[in-house]
Amino acid sequence: DAGVIQSPRHEVTEMGQEVTLRCKPISGHNSLFWYRQTMMRGLELLIYFNNNVPIDDSGMPEDRFSAKMPNASFSTLKIQPSEPRDSAVYFCASSPGQGIDEQFFGPGTRLTVL
């Protein structure tokens, strides 16, 4: 199994631009999670899906952030417009069951907003 796949691995953009991060979970996993990691705030859960349905998006910082999961094998996290304070590493993770099992993390996308 290839594990959780994220793209791009690195993204550098200018303030105000739209950014789209992509994630392919492990095949057969039912839950998908988006996290953000910064030095100041550590690891934060932004949103998670179960069977493609958003279950908890209370961690999404503001309306500039949106996430979708159109099918079981693909999810996107979009930031529009981006701001310098959005610079962070964004991780996607998936798990086999209804969020009660181990979460498998992708390698992350390092986002820099200038």
Added chain:
Amino acid sequence: GDSVTQMEGPVTLSEEAFLTINCTYTATGYPSLFWYVQYPGEGLQLLLKATKADDKGSNKGFEATYRKETTSFHLEKGSVQVSDSAVYFCALLYNQGGKLIFGQGTELSVKP
């Protein structure tokens, strides 16, 4: 609210030294507890877990015991190696939900 507190890093040890990284938690129910490890430039990997009180999780020489009376889940290893250098995260998860709540992470540096 629920939270996880870890000892601050960085922790610097010599090879073959004994390691302890403290982790305590605050929770209203009976969560499962995890240790994840993050090597430089990589995502997090599950190191070990325990799902109920007095359970001991172990993997790759690391151990942690779920202590309900002290709300702790300290990570230990008897003899660390240079390859153990990484950031270690303690986390809790409720079985009824999908949220992993992480501690702030503890950086471990092992010198030869």
